[in-house]
Amino acid sequence: MIEDLLEVWRTHDEINFYLLEQISDQGFEAATLLKKGQYSKGRTVARVFKRMHEVRPEHVGREFLAKPPHKIW
Numbered sequence: 001m002i003e004d005l006l007e008v009w010r011t012h013d014e015i016n017f018y019l020l021e022q023i024s025d026q027g028f029e030a031a032t033l034l035k036k037g038q039y040s041k042g043r044t045v046a047r048v049f050k051r052m053h054e055v056r057p058e059h060v061g062r063e064f065l066a067k068p069p070h071k072i073w
Contacts, residue, residue, distance in 0.1 A: 016049075016052070020049065023045060027045055028044065028045050028046040028049075029044055029045070029046065030044060030045050031043065031044060032044065032045060032048060
């Protein structure tokens with residue numbers, strides 16, 4: 001199960017890095033769209049990535065994060 005978890009982590013990490021590389025500096029400051037197609041008043045693309053970074057460890061568990069995986073692919 002640990003190997004499966006690591007594989008999922010690596011895959012998501014790779015996708016996130018790819019997305020980050022594709023977004024321009026101006027793109028990070030762009031407002032996100034709400035469900036009804038309206039622009040958010042405070043949430044930017046950069047804030048969405050920040051939030052993803054902050055909550056990801058909470059969903060994995062503290063024991064696992066005592067030693068985060070290294071990029072080995």
